[in-house]
Amino acid sequence: xxxxxxxxxxxxxxxxxxxxxxxxxxxxxxxxxxxxxxxxxxxxxxxxxxxxxxxxxxxxxxxxxxxxxxxxxxxxxxxxxxxxxxxxxxxxxxxxxxxxxxxxxxxxxxxxxxxxxxxxxxxxxxxxxxxxxxxxxxxxxxxxxxxxxxxxxxxxxxxxxxxxxxxxxxxxxxxxxxxxxxxxxxxxxxxxxxxxxxxxxxxxxxxxxxxxxxxxxxxxxxxxxxxxxxxxx
Numbered sequence: 687x688x689x690x691x692x693x694x695x696x697x698x699x700x701x702x703x704x705x706x707x708x709x710x711x712x713x714x715x716x717x718x719x720x721x722x723x724x725x726x727x728x729x730x731x732x733x734x735x736x737x738x739x740x741x742x743x744x745x746x747x748x749x750x751x752x753x754x755x756x757x758x759x760x761x762x763x764x765x766x767x768x769x770x771x772x773x774x775x776x777x778x779x780x781x782x783x784x785x786x787x788x789x790x791x792x793x794x795x796x797x798x799x800x801x802x803x804x805x806x807x808x809x810x811x812x813x814x815x816x817x818x819x820x821x822x823x824x825x826x827x828x829x830x831x832x833x834x835x836x837x838x839x840x841x842x843x844x845x846x847x848x849x850x851x852x853x854x855x856x857x858x859x860x861x862x863x864x865x866x867x868x869x870x871x872x873x874x875x876x877x878x879x880x881x882x883x884x885x886x887x888x889x890x891x892x893x894x895x896x897x898x899x900x901x902x903x904x905x906x907x908x909x910x911x912x913x914x915x916x917x918x919x
Contacts, residue, residue, distance in 0.1 A: 714777070727785040736783065736797045736818040737774045737854050740833030743822070744856025744869030746895025746906040754908045756871060756893045771891050771912050773852035773873035774835055778816050791825040797835075813840045827860040848886070849876045867895040867908070889914040 717731030741757060742748045751758035751769075759771035781799035799816040818835035834853040854871045870893075875886040895908030 717781070724787060726787050727783075729781070729783040729785070731781065732777060732779050733781045733783055733797075734776055735774050735778055735816065735833075735835050736795045736820040737833035737835045737852055738776055739795075740820050740822070740831040740854045740856050741772065741774065741869065741871070743829060743831045743858065744854065744867055745893060746865075746867045746897050746908045754910065756869060756891045756910045756912070759891070759910065759912065771889060771910075773854060773871045773889070773891075775837065778814075781816075788824075791823050793822045793824075795820040795822075814838070815840075829856075829858045831856040847877070850874070851876075863898070865897045867893075867897070869893040869895075869910075887914055 715732060715734070717729045717733050719727055719729035719731075721727040738749070745755055745757060747755050747757070749757050756769075757772050758769050778797075778799035779801045781797055783795065783797040786794040797816070797818045799814075801814055814837065816835060816837045818833070820831060820833035822831040823829070832853070832855050834851075837850040837852070839848045839850075851874045852872070854869065856867070856869050858865055858867045869891075871891045872889070874888045877886050889912060891910055891912035893908055893910035895906060897904055897906040899905075
């Protein structure tokens with residue numbers, strides 16, 4: 687059994703799938719799990735979405751909040767974990783995650799999460815449900831990964847209900863003198879049933895990057911281009 691708890695973030699880092707009163711162990715990781723070399727890992731609790739590790743794998747700067755990275759693009763004024771371009775929310779509560787052992791270079795991850803919220807202490811509850819998965823392949827100098835997630839948010843106000851469909855594809859290759867990265871992401875937000883599930887917006891982003899080892903120092907750079915159709919929400 688392992689227990690992981692990192693609670694250094696502020697309340698502004700929390701996503702829609704959690705208690706706004708910061709109940710529990712905090713705004714970052716807080717999960718327990720079992721691991722077996724042959725059977726894989728099972729994790730229960732507050733974790734990152736399965737798509738998150740794909741984002742990290744495809745970005746030269748990993749999950750650092752820096753200029754030129756999809757991960758931190760369009761940051762809000764409140765939180766450095768509130769990006770407007772990246773497709774995912776990073777953290778989910780009450781998550782059940784399975785991570786398979788590595789087999790012939792492949793690793794599979796599957797996840798589901800659900801949480802009922804009471805944001806005001808009244809009947810105006812928010813329910814957020816998430817399903818996600820990822821498939822990764824790594825052998826020699828090549829690494830490829832695909833991740834997806836679907837998040838449904840339901841509130842007492844039907845007009846505010848949103849379905850978000852998210853995906854990311856990552857590729858990297860080590861040429862020895864440098865490792866190059868490519869990342870493609872997409873997020874589609876659809877409206878409530880009363881709006882016939884109408885598309886609110888679609889955001890696509892592509893990032894390329896490179897890491898160059900210089901002695902004990904790793905230099906890296908990245909750049910991205912993005913397009914959003916629909917509203918800016």
